[in-house]
Amino acid sequence: MAETGGWQRVAAxxxxxxxxxxxxxxxxAAIALYRLNDGVYAIGDVCTHEFALLSQGFVEDGAIxxxxxxxxxxxxxxxxxxxxxxxxxxxxxxKVEGNDVFVRT
Amino acid sequence: MFLRNxxxxxxxxxEIGRKPFxxxxxxxxxxxxxxxxxxxxxxxxxxxxxxxxxxxxKLVGDRLQCHYxxxxxxxxxxxxxxxxxxxxxxxxxxxxxxxVERYHWIWIWMGDPALADPDKIxxxxxxxxxxxxxxxxxxxxxxxxQLVVDNLLDxxxxxxxxxxxxxxAALAEHAVVKVTRAPNNVVVTRWIIDQDPPxxxxxVGGFTGTVDRWQIIDFVPPAFLxxxxxxxxxxxxxxxxxxVGGINMRNLNAITPETETTSxxxxxxxxxxxxKNKDLTQKIFEQIQMAFFEDVExxxxxxxxxxxNPNPPQLDINADTxxxxxxxxxxxxxxxEQAALQMTAAE
Numbered sequence: 277m278a279e280t281g282g283w284q285r286v287a288a289x290x291x292x293x294x295x296x297x298x299x300x301x302x303x304x305a306a307i308a309l310y311r312l313n314d315g316v317y318a319i320g321d322v323c324t325h326e327f328a329l330l331s332q333g334f335v336e337d338g339a340i341x342x343x344x345x346x347x348x349x350x351x352x353x354x355x356x357x358x359x360x361x362x363x364x365x366x367x368x369x370x371k372v373e374g375n376d377v378f379v380r381t
Numbered sequence: 382m383f384l385r386n387x388x389x390x391x392x393x394x395x396e397i398g399r400k401p402f403x404x405x406x407x408x409x410x411x412x413x414x415x416x417x418x419x420x421x422x423x424x425x426x427x428x429x430x431x432x433x434x435x436x437x438x439k440l441v442g443d444r445l446q447c448h449y450x451x452x453x454x455x456x457x458x459x460x461x462x463x464x465x466x467x468x469x470x471x472x473x474x475x476x477x478x479x480x481v482e483r484y485h486w487i488w489i490w491m492g493d494p495a496l497a498d499p500d501k502i503x504x505x506x507x508x509x510x511x512x513x514x515x516x517x518x519x520x521x522x523x524x525x526x527q528l529v530v531d532n533l534l535d536x537x538x539x540x541x542x543x544x545x546x547x548x549x550a551a552l553a554e555h556a557v558v559k560v561t562r563a564p565n566n567v568v569v570t571r572w573i574i575d576q577d578p579p580x581x582x583x584x585v586g587g588f589t590g591t592v593d594r595w596q597i598i599d600f601v602p603p604a605f606l607x608x609x610x611x612x613x614x615x616x617x618x619x620x621x622x623x624x625v626g627g628i629n630m631r632n633l634n635a636i637t638p639e640t641e642t643t644s645x646x647x648x649x650x651x652x653x654x655x656x657k658n659k660d661l662t663q664k665i666f667e668q669i670q671m672a673f674f675e676d677v678e679x680x681x682x683x684x685x686x687x688x689x690n691p692n693p694p695q696l697d698i699n700a701d702t703x704x705x706x707x708x709x710x711x712x713x714x715x716x717x718e719q720a721a722l723q724m725t726a727a728e
């Protein structure tokens with residue numbers, strides 16, 4: 277696990293595809309990376325409603341829809357956009373250097 | 382509540398002949414038979430006169446004669462003979478359903494006949510294609526049809542219900558699953574890479590080492606599930622689209638509601654290797670059939686609990702993604718069909 281002063285390398289940029297989640301571990305936390313048209317974003321991968329993995333859901337209009345109960349979260353901010361979830365998921369700072377994607381720990 | 386404006390499978394081609402054949406479909410009694418030239422026909426199984434099932438009667442040429450008072454109906458459902466009465470009123474007719482024979486199945490349209498376009502029949506050509514070996518069958522299920530749809534959209538159950546045939550732990554614990562959806566379609570793709578093959582695959586495919594196994598489930602409403610399933614020796618390129626040295630099959634399912642709590646389960650298994658080998662087709666069929674018998678036990682046990690409490694709280698887990706997306710499509714279509722019916726009623 278390569279750590280670079282508060283940043284953890286979590287993926288190769290070439291592994292990320294628009295419209296698809298890329299699952300990673302940040303320490304013990306399950307996170308998912310998303311490539312949107314203006315950059316790469318990382319948010320917590322566990323739905324705050326009933327613990328479904330959001331990465332198995334559906335990316336639409338910059339949001340991820342939970343695979344089970346249609347809760348939605350903004351990929352850029354982690355903000356909860358639709359019930360039945362009410363709490364946001366955590367958002368992580370991402371930087372891309374060459375083909376390496378880092379997330380701030 | 383049933384979806385009506387769809388083609389459903391009513392019978393296998395072998396079930397229908399010159400003896401009237403009764404079957405309840407979407408809560409309606411239906412009788413089917415073939416005319417002298419082999420054309421399949423389906424009526425409501427109820428005489429227009431005193432409600433006796435017409436399936437108790439017999440065929441006289443191409444006419445179905447009621448067992449009770451001998452009224453005869455032609456293949457359009459119109460009464461053409463009333464014994465002892467010359468004048469036949471225009472109301473003397475039984476409902477005739479649009480019917481099409483395709484893929485060794487008899488398809489029926491239970492909705493508005495004006496909408497019955499045979500081009501809308503879901504493709505099951507694998508059951509009737511010289512490039513595939515195939516065998517199909519029928520099971521009666523003592524549960525609501527949607528429990529069968531659910532079952533086929535979440536194949537993690539193979540690891541537990543079917544561990545002697547087509548399942549093993551690998552498929553629940555070591556799989557990569559992707560669900561995609563469209564307005565009237567759900568596809569669940571599951572890859573199980575570099576794992577031991579399940580017992581049936583060893584028997585049929587002769588694998589000695591680990592395999593890369595795929596299950597690609599294609600759901601089309603109301604209740605059609607076409608599964609692209611198989612395995613190849615690990616590392617030979619199946620995930621990249623190169624399927625060599627393994628087995629490639631289709632598991633084909635068409636579920637037709639009988640009542641709200643019972644269903645007709647038409648299914649078949651097709652394979653694209655050694656396709657003329659009838660013994661192989663039979664052997665594969667029997668393996669899958671063993672698994673399906675196990676499923677049927679599960680469905681009826683679920684339904685018994687649901688009968689006691691139809692709307693209990695239930696837990697959803699990650700593996701339910703495909704199931705939930707399909708149920709959402711069915712709910713939406715149901716709403717659309719009901720809205721259309723209410724509009725028609727209001728006019």
